[in-house]
Amino acid sequence: MRTADAPPIPAALNAVLLVAAMGAGALCLWTASHAETLAVRLVAAGVFSYVNNTVFSLLHEATHGVLHPSRRVNNGLGRLAATFFPTSFTLQRAFHLTHHRHNRTDREQFDYLRPGDHRWLKRAQWYAILTGIYWVFVPVGALVFALAPGLLKRLRGPGTRYGEQTGADAYLGRLEEAPGALIRAEVLGMVAVQAALAYALDLTPAGWALCYAAFAVNWSSLQYADHAWSPLDVREGAWDLRVAAPVRWVFLNYHYHRAHHVHPQVPWLYLGRYVDESVPRPGFLRVWLQMWRGPRPFPEKAP
Numbered sequence: 001m002r003t004a005d006a007p008p009i010p011a012a013l014n015a016v017l018l019v020a021a022m023g024a025g026a027l028c029l030w031t032a033s034h035a036e037t038l039a040v041r042l043v044a045a046g047v048f049s050y051v052n053n054t055v056f057s058l059l060h061e062a063t064h065g066v067l068h069p070s071r072r073v074n075n076g077l078g079r080l081a082a083t084f085f086p087t088s089f090t091l092q093r094a095f096h097l098t099h100h101r102h103n104r105t106d107r108e109q110f111d112y113l114r115p116g117d118h119r120w121l122k123r124a125q126w127y128a129i130l131t132g133i134y135w136v137f138v139p140v141g142a143l144v145f146a147l148a149p150g151l152l153k154r155l156r157g158p159g160t161r162y163g164e165q166t167g168a169d170a171y172l173g174r175l176e177e178a179p180g181a182l183i184r185a186e187v188l189g190m191v192a193v194q195a196a197l198a199y200a201l202d203l204t205p206a207g208w209a210l211c212y213a214a215f216a217v218n219w220s221s222l223q224y225a226d227h228a229w230s231p232l233d234v235r236e237g238a239w240d241l242r243v244a245a246p247v248r249w250v251f252l253n254y255h256y257h258r259a260h261h262v263h264p265q266v267p268w269l270y271l272g273r274y275v276d277e278s279v280p281r282p283g284f285l286r287v288w289l290q291m292w293r294g295p296r297p298f299p300e301k302a303p
Contacts, residue, residue: 007270011068014058017252018077021054022084025211026197033207041210049214050250055084056219057252057268063093066267079186083193088142088186094174100264104230104237107170111228111291112298126295129224130288132216139190146187149180225287226257229296235262240275241284255284 028048032041061067062078075089082089102108110126113119128134145152152172197203230237238258248255252268259274260266266274275281 010269018058021051024051030201032211033204045210045214048211049218052215057254063096083190086190087138088183090183103234104232113295114298132220134220135216142187146184240281243284
């Protein structure tokens with residue numbers, strides 16, 4: 001719930017950015033499908049990996065109700081943004097708010113090898129995040145929920161080490177109360193938008209896959225770089241990562257992740273005001289490179 005002294009939501013700016021980013025993304029998809037040279041197709045995919053992160057950042061704002069002051073408009077724009085990920089807005093919101101509840105608890109310590117962990121599973125999950133494979137589970141999971149919800153429930157693993165270690169118990173447990181009909185409608189909308197893009201822009205499977213593969217790596221890498229080896233605290237367990245200003249602008253200050261976790265109802269435009277310079281701020285590239293060494297043994301003295 002937003003407090004009375006919370007900064008105003010930049011609703012008009014958000015709407016303009018969403019339309020512009022989706023338009024730019026569509027142009028990149030078309031270029032990657034129709035450009036004659038591989039170099040141009042690769043550039044288009046690289047640009048798509050950034051502008052679609054702008055769309056995702058606006059989807060993230062919608063999950064917190066700070067994309068637009070009107071709840072109806074906020075959710076509507078969130079559903080539109082979700083189609084470019086692609087996923088269900090309702091599923092994304094449920095899972096993301098679960099992340100805020102369990103951040104850096106034993107259900108979200110993918111960076112540490114804890115006693116009793118299945119090491120191969122921990123490493124598989126870790127490198128799936130780094131390589132972008134993690135992204136695949138989001139749209140596929142949305143489709144599976146729409147078509148065979150019972151399958152996801154069986155993957156939950158309540159009361160098992162697997163369910164706790166992977167976070168499956170916490171996240172898939174949210175599906176017990178999820179509005180199935182609404183999610184199915186959103187998944188149908190997601191498929192319809194993607195199909196419309198493919199038809200209207202005459203997209204090739206290779207062009208589409210190239211763009212989304214680049215986006216998957218770019219998006220997925222940041223999703224844990226802003227938490228890796230941060231303090232084991234639900235609110236303060238994140239980094240305000242240092243990154244080149246133009247990159248941070250495209251990501252709509254998403255790298256100010258500690259500020260976001262401490263102040264989740266502050267819109268992206270104002271997060272810079274809430275960055276605590278007295279707290280360590282590692283660079284994104286340094287954390288990302290360290291992540292390739294794999295999860296670390298759980299320290300005797302927790303950070």
